[in-house]
Amino acid sequence: MTGKLITFEGPEGSGKSTQIKRLAEELEAQGITTRCTREPGGTATGEAIRNILQHDAVGEPLSERAELLLFTASRAQLVDHVISPALERGEWVLCDRFIDSTMAYQGFARGMDLETLGRINDFAIDHRPLDLTLLLDLDIERGFQRLEKRYSISGSADRFEREAHDFHFRVRDGYHKLAECSPERFRIVDADQSIDAVAASIWTAVKEALL
Numbered sequence: 001m002t003g004k005l006i007t008f009e010g011p012e013g014s015g016k017s018t019q020i021k022r023l024a025e026e027l028e029a030q031g032i033t034t035r036c037t038r039e040p041g042g043t044a045t046g047e048a049i050r051n052i053l054q055h056d057a058v059g060e061p062l063s064e065r066a067e068l069l070l071f072t073a074s075r076a077q078l079v080d081h082v083i084s085p086a087l088e089r090g091e092w093v094l095c096d097r098f099i100d101s102t103m104a105y106q107g108f109a110r111g112m113d114l115e116t117l118g119r120i121n122d123f124a125i126d127h128r129p130l131d132l133t134l135l136l137d138l139d140i141e142r143g144f145q146r147l148e149k150r151y152s153i154s155g156s157a158d159r160f161e162r163e164a165h166d167f168h169f170r171v172r173d174g175y176h177k178l179a180e181c182s183p184e185r186f187r188i189v190d191a192d193q194s195i196d197a198v199a200a201s202i203w204t205a206v207k208e209a210l211l
């Protein structure tokens with residue numbers, strides 16, 4: 001039996017990384033082998049791409065099309081080398097960001113053509129269906145407040161975190177439109193609750209959708 005592919009989406013600081021760990025623990029406790037991964041990244045090639053994307057690592061600004069193709073190259077590598085083999089072994093894969101991040105950030109926020117992005121996404125994931133997408137919905141300002149603590153420790157925000165607030169409002173709005181278009185795949189989770197309360201909402205959503 002093939003496994004399940006669950007993706008986590010949402011604006012910055014919405015708690016995706018925190019909640020992926022919590023869901024993985026819950027699934028493992030149920031005897032389900034779970035594989036956690038992230039985008040961009042998750043493979044050696046993907047992590048190298050992530051470095052270019054986050055920090056202009058090669059010292060020149062990225063064009064929008066180059067940015068898009070780097071995200072989707074990382075995705076193709078992740079699907080072929082990590083996601084598909086894990087699903088075929090019957091594992092459940094939890095992925096921190098996936099195709100909907102491209103639609104929200106490059107599409108709704110940067111203004112690239114959504115149909116073109118849909119086709120490129122589909123090619124990158126080799127038409128693999130997703131079982132569930134958990135959208136961790138959080139007010140943009142709340143997310144930034146959470147991340148401020150991190151900036152004060154690391155001293156710098158990355159290329160996306162430096163975008164104007166309007167950009168991030170378009171991201172959040174874009175996610176809502178994506179969820180409206182695919183209600184069977186998306187579950188919207190209120191991320192403005194305690195970590196335990198968000199984890200409980202996610203577990204309810206996963207049980208209802210997949211177990």
Ligand code: Z5A
Binds near residue numbers: 019039161
């Ligand atoms: N991007 C794109 O443009 N196109 C694409 O196709 C893809 C991505 C795939 C990746 O950044 C960037 O790439 C991203 C979109 C773009 N833009 N940005 N920035 P990333 O992977 O480095 O960052 P992120 O995905 O936005 O994750 P994040 O900023 O690390 O946030 P998070 O994973 O959602 O949250 P967290 O790390 O779990 O929590 C953040 C902080 O809040 C942390 O201190 C937690 O302890 C705290 N936290 C978590 N939950 C709570 C609750 N419930 N209450 C209070 N505090 C909490």
